[in-house]
Amino acid sequence: MTGESAADRAHAFVRGGIMDGTYPPGSMLSENEVAASLAMSRTPVRAALARLQDEGWVRIYAQRGALVRELTPAEVRESAEVRHALESAGVRRAGPRERERLREQLTGNLDEQERALNAGDFPTFTKLAMRFHRAFVELGGNATMLAMYDRLQDRQQLSIIRSADRITDDPQQVIEEHRGLLDDAEAGDWAAFATHLDEHQSRSHALEGR
Amino acid sequence: MTGESAADRAHAFVRGGIMDGTYPPGSMLSENEVAASLAMSRTPVRAALARLQDEGWVRIYAQRGALVRELTPAEVRESAEVRHALESAGVRRAGPRERERLREQLTGNLDEQERALNAGDFPTFTKLAMRFHRAFVELGGNATMLAMYDRLQDRQQLSIIRSADRITDDPQQVIEEHRGLLDDAEAGDWAAFATHLDEHQSRSHALEGR
């Protein structure tokens, strides 16, 4: 009746700790320490750390401990590229029916994005933008692809949080570009979509550049 | 000085067992059973099974056991789509220098493919073809993307083994299509590459269809 296993709790705990800065990148965490914090034994903590390593959050060194990974700028960029590849593929695979329904699905989202940006509510905007981009992958109707994408978005969220990334200097332009992407997707023009997506990326995150 | 951990051995053992048919899809395997086979305790076996679940080989049911997953035709198709998306993305991201070196890297491979096909050596051909396709992902110079691709190729190999897939009725045409893909990639024409890749796929695996 516990609902979730101890290993799940440990996983959520450490993952949360990494996200909220309790465990900054570069810090070492030991099974004992985590187990003590949660009043459980090392066994489920080990399972959780193994899973977190597989998901790319930490790196376990034999007989040394688990190091909270630093996301290098290269990794952030690479993750973004893969995300873009999957979003474009989603648009490419989409059938006419799915594309028709896309606009009604996303117009509400776009309006909310605009509101959030005008209100200066970046966390909400980030969440909305991530859902917006995810919709293009959903479009492809490929569950495997979507699962991979979700894992990457996970990482992206972390990098956004860490860099306190302002997204852009020109909020209105981001909305415009989003509308443009929606147009491309609706038209089924995946090549244009891919190109615009890259431009969108390079403009939005010019700051973290490198 | 052990070289590899017990957990690694367990992982390789079960993975191999699934691949060579010792553990057919639908069969249940228990930690105790595997542990006994390898003369080790349940602990490393447990870690291995968790990893295998994460990699999509088995599904662990609480208090019931680990079920060797059946790869549905839909999943096989989905994996192929993702692979294609990544290969196309690799070509798309490639710079001129990488594209120049591509032909010299792959001409040898193509010749070997032809030899293997003419000799009726399908296992060798499969291996070569997988390396051939992988090269396009490498082209993009994105390690994250390549890691994802490798994991998918893993699954593909399994599906090929299980379906005893003949690849095609017309070996020579496969070679021709591969040469065509190389041409597209060398020219940097990623849109054409993506299109030809899909055609290649649908022709090559028309048999398993559905």
Next chain:
DNA sequence: AGCGTGCTGCTTGTATCCTAGTTGTACATC
């Protein structure tokens, strides 16, 4: 016969104990 109940043998989940490797430090030695 049909149905419910509890027993039995399985499974994984968790805790604890033991082993072995690594690292930093204090101390002896040069």
Next chain:
DNA sequence: GATGTACAACTAGGATACAAGCAGCACGCT
């Protein structure tokens, strides 16, 4: 003072013990 070395305090990996859940089956009741 610099350097090498032994040791103490960590670490994770593995083995084992115990707890708890699920499923099938036999048995007894209706």
